[in-house]
Amino acid sequence: MRPLRLFGLFLRMSALNELQYRANFWLQLLQSGIAVGTGLAVLGLVFSQTPALNGWSQPELLAVMGVHILMGGIIGSLIQPSMDRLRNDIREGTFDYILTKPEDVQVLSSVREIRIWQAVDVIVGLVVLGVAVAQLQIGLGVVPALAFALAIVFGGLMIYSFWLVITTVAFWIVRIDEIAELFQGVYQTGRWPVTLYPGWLRISLTFLVPIAFAVTVPAQALTGRLTPETLVLAVAFGIGLLVLTRAFFRIGLRHYSGASA
Amino acid sequence: MTTESAALGRPAPPRLVGPIRGLIDIYIAEARLAIAQQLQYRAANYMYMIGMVAEPVIYLVVWSTIAVQQGGSVGGYTPGAFAAYYIVWTLVRNINIVFTPYGWEDRIREGRLSAQLLRPLFPIVEDLGFFLGWKPVVVLLWLPIALFLSLVFRPELSPSLLQVAVFAVSLLGAYLIRSLNQSSLGLITFWTTRVGPIFQLYIAAELLLSGRLVPMTLMPAWVQSLASFLPFQWTFGFPIEALVGHLSNEQLFGGLLTQLFWIIVGAILVRVVWHFAIRRYSAVSG
Numbered sequence: 001m002r003p004l005r006l007f008g009l010f011l012r013m014s015a016l017n018e019l020q021y022r023a024n025f026w027l028q029l030l031q032s033g034i035a036v037g038t039g040l041a042v043l044g045l046v047f048s049q050t051p052a053l054n055g056w057s058q059p060e061l062l063a064v065m066g067v068h069i070l071m072g073g074i075i076g077s078l079i080q081p082s083m084d085r086l087r088n089d090i091r092e093g094t095f096d097y098i099l100t101k102p103e104d105v106q107v108l109s110s111v112r113e114i115r116i117w118q119a120v121d122v123i124v125g126l127v128v129l130g131v132a133v134a135q136l137q138i139g140l141g142v143v144p145a146l147a148f149a150l151a152i153v154f155g156g157l158m159i160y161s162f163w164l165v166i167t168t169v170a171f172w173i174v175r176i177d178e179i180a181e182l183f184q185g186v187y188q189t190g191r192w193p194v195t196l197y198p199g200w201l202r203i204s205l206t207f208l209v210p211i212a213f214a215v216t217v218p219a220q221a222l223t224g225r226l227t228p229e230t231l232v233l234a235v236a237f238g239i240g241l242l243v244l245t246r247a248f249f250r251i252g253l254r255h256y257s258g259a260s261a
Numbered sequence: 262m263t264t265e266s267a268a269l270g271r272p273a274p275p276r277l278v279g280p281i282r283g284l285i286d287i288y289i290a291e292a293r294l295a296i297a298q299q300l301q302y303r304a305a306n307y308m309y310m311i312g313m314v315a316e317p318v319i320y321l322v323v324w325s326t327i328a329v330q331q332g333g334s335v336g337g338y339t340p341g342a343f344a345a346y347y348i349v350w351t352l353v354r355n356i357n358i359v360f361t362p363y364g365w366e367d368r369i370r371e372g373r374l375s376a377q378l379l380r381p382l383f384p385i386v387e388d389l390g391f392f393l394g395w396k397p398v399v400v401l402l403w404l405p406i407a408l409f410l411s412l413v414f415r416p417e418l419s420p421s422l423l424q425v426a427v428f429a430v431s432l433l434g435a436y437l438i439r440s441l442n443q444s445s446l447g448l449i450t451f452w453t454t455r456v457g458p459i460f461q462l463y464i465a466a467e468l469l470l471s472g473r474l475v476p477m478t479l480m481p482a483w484v485q486s487l488a489s490f491l492p493f494q495w496t497f498g499f500p501i502e503a504l505v506g507h508l509s510n511e512q513l514f515g516g517l518l519t520q521l522f523w524i525i526v527g528a529i530l531v532r533v534v535w536h537f538a539i540r541r542y543s544a545v546s547g
Contacts, residue, residue, distance in 0.1 A: 023455070027455055027457055027458060030458040031457055031458050031461050034458065034461045034462055034465055035461070035465075037465070038465045038468060038469070041469060042474065045474075045475065045479070045480070046323065046327065048481070049327050049331065049335050049336070049479070050327045050330055050331060050335075052330075053323070053326060053327065053330075054326055054330075173304065175302060175304075175305055176304075176305070176308070177305065178305045178306075178308035178309045178312070179308055181308065181309050181312045181313075182308040182309070182311055182312035183312070184312060185311070185312025185313055185314070185315040185316060186311075186312060186315050188315055188316060188319060189315055189318075189319055191319065192319065192322075192323060196322055196323065196326060197322055198322070198413075201318075201322075
């Protein structure tokens, strides 16, 4: 498993690097705390006006919020940093250095930057999820827990594919810095179950930007709403997306002309 | 005189308000620069705007759902009224985009501020001019988005001529209040670069106390009274409600006067903070 070994290597390097700046852990925790507080205020406001939102109770929406924070932590620590760097490298021509290394270009470009302090959100998300599951009072069986884990893994892989596809566009259009803002904006839709949105938007948030698979589906697994069909669809769509992304990245690669040479 | 002492790290305080003619010339020059720059990056501008539109669409969908569940309206807002509120929100938000407090860190770290200090112009006036100049491009790009949102969400909106006029003036007020306060906030960077949590707390307060999240009438009474002592709602809630709400003439004109009050407070605050902040500045490069 060469990709995994590479990933482990870069993880160790960034951990060593970032452990020098330990105060950042507390800053990150403080920021996550403010975000959770704001989210709770919004949930409280919604449920001061209605007992349930589109059939979702307060603890169930808390579970959605937990998954949203957790996935946000995965994106912020593992996915987005490498993609930001890839985008900059393509623009500035320093991508040349990646091409000269005797490793798979896609794998290397995808694991190079890891921000371990961002992973604080993974822990915060898990805490929020724990509270939500306790409030639900239906317990957590082994099968839903496994389904949840599977849904998170494939949800994360789909978000990664999405990020790589939009970053690959940089091979053609050089300045796409705002894509990060665009994604951050769209990712906020995941704070609520996608079933809430009107049809065209729900479909876009499922197949165009896979937020439904990344946030709503794992939350469904924990709240007893997930059907086996949905989970199978998530896995199949995830694999399909990975294959397509790889093909698209290779096409993009052929358009790289270098800028420094 | 000013330039020399700035280079030595002991700047004489630049003037905030110069002769009006000079200021207008500066604004026109900055506006030209901003328009030329931003038109070059239309695609980038659009990505930014679409990312921004997600926020009100989420609020709109959530609150419309609640309104329907509660038998057609919540807090006096029907889905159509919410649609009007949040579509006007998108314009107000775009007008409200100002130099980010996070930008001060780059500006200081990379030494660009040193170059700005050499000019006989208060850097915050330069920001005000640049972002104001960008607004015509923003409004132009906003029109198709507003049209699309209106077709999808069917807003109910029938403002009087007076409301439209007050709305237009209040946009400028909102822009100035938010610019000045965000500048004061950004200046904290002169004391510490670990500003993330401070800024985030400020943004969270703004979200909850300005009408950005929901119309203020949906908030608990104590939140509404807290908000009345703060500038936030004059940058979001007031302009939006001036156009889509049912404010009396006294409320409309009173609102504009309150905006003027907060502009003056903001200008004094930024001036005072600058006075103390700039003493701490020591350039590294640039």
